[in-house]
Amino acid sequence: MASPDDHRVLVPVDVLEGEPVPGTIVDAFASIPVVLLGYHELPDQTGPDQARDQYGDRARAELEELRTVFEDAGCDVTSRLAFTHDRLKTFERVAVDGSCDAVLLLNPAPVLETVLVAVRSDVNVEHIARLLETVLTDTDLEVTLFHVASDEAGRDAGTELLETARSELVAAGVDGDRIDSTVVVDDSATDAILEAAADHDLLVAGESRPSIRRFVFRDRAERLARRTIDPVLVIRGEYLESDEETSGGEPD
Template sequence: MPDPRDHRVLIPVDVLEGQTVPATVIDAFASIPVVLLGYREIPDQTGPDQARDQYGDRMRAELAELGTVFEDAGCDVTTRSAFTHDRLKTFERVAVDESCDAVLVLNPAPVLETILVAIRSDVNVEHIARLLETILAGTDLELTLFHVVTDESRRDEGVELLETARSELLAAGIDEDRIDSTVVVGDSPTAAILEAAADHDLLVAGESRPSVRRFVFRDRAERLARRTVDPVLVIRGEYLESDDVDEEIVDGEGDE
């Protein structure tokens, strides 16, 4: 079993809007160090310093209270805060700064029993498997590996891909009875994933393509994060480094 301390998850929370972290999520991630990012997305005409002067004290108080909830659950927690014009870009920056393996985009999660894992390719499967094994340890969570092919003639390729992912998960120590696999044919992978996610409690999306510069939230990951009603865990590729992150980022991030 991997050491949970080898992983770290960023959990952004709009605490000033009263957003909370469901108890089901806290329980599922209690064994993994987390970075709580208290953020507020502000209008373009409002400066980050102006927002921080106005709301900074309240942000710190709300974030400290939420951090205590995680600590009471036995979680190793760090807090950051940001006032930003682009929340997803800020999530990217802090994820890299804090060496987080994944970013959890919150949505209500009254029940957390099943996970849908959308696999795009075999590039990052081993990394995804290690993090999933850590999350699943000590829980009864079950997962479904999911892949979309654009043509029936490619179904066998999809089945082979998910079998590779399944093998990695088994090698990471996950009980085979907790793993299911589904390959579907569809013109829109995003639509197919969103439809399947409706029958699950948490969506996991892994990034791929290490041969080019990529970010945490681009392409399909951003559309999934914006459109699903489930919490979404976007797993970063191991290749993503600080130099790969767009520096056109709002001021105001920092430890609080």
């Protein structure tokens, strides 16, 4: 069983837009160290230094208030503040700098009882299982492992994939009675995941490429986050990031 301290989750919050962090999310992630990133995306004509002078005090006050909410729940939380022209690049840089295993894209979560875990391939299944076990600790959350096969010929492979994922979760310490598995056939994985997510409270998606910017936020996971009302936890892959991919962000 992994220690909660072995993991870390990045939670970006647009502090000047009043983006809320649901209490259910705070409670569910209270056992995992959190990097709370207060950010605000700027128009091209506004420089970060100018924004800090104009909005810095207000942004820091909002961020400190959010940090207190996590601390009151018993969470080990650190905070960062960024004014940026490219929020995606900033998310990526902070996730890499902070050694974050996952990025939580916020949406309302009035109830948090069931989790849909979209499994695309066997890449990083063990890594995903270890983090999920940590999230599930001290909760009553039920888990549905979900795979979308592109045709009937892929259904058996999908079933085998989810059996592997289930075995990894059980090996990590999750009670098998809390885990269900579903394989569907659909030519649009995103649409199928969204339909299934409507019956769940939190969507978990695993990253299959080494760049948050290139895949996590500009591909399926961001589309899912924009089109579902659920929070989306994107579990990052265990990859080495190149200098080209992680450079270029302005200082916090």
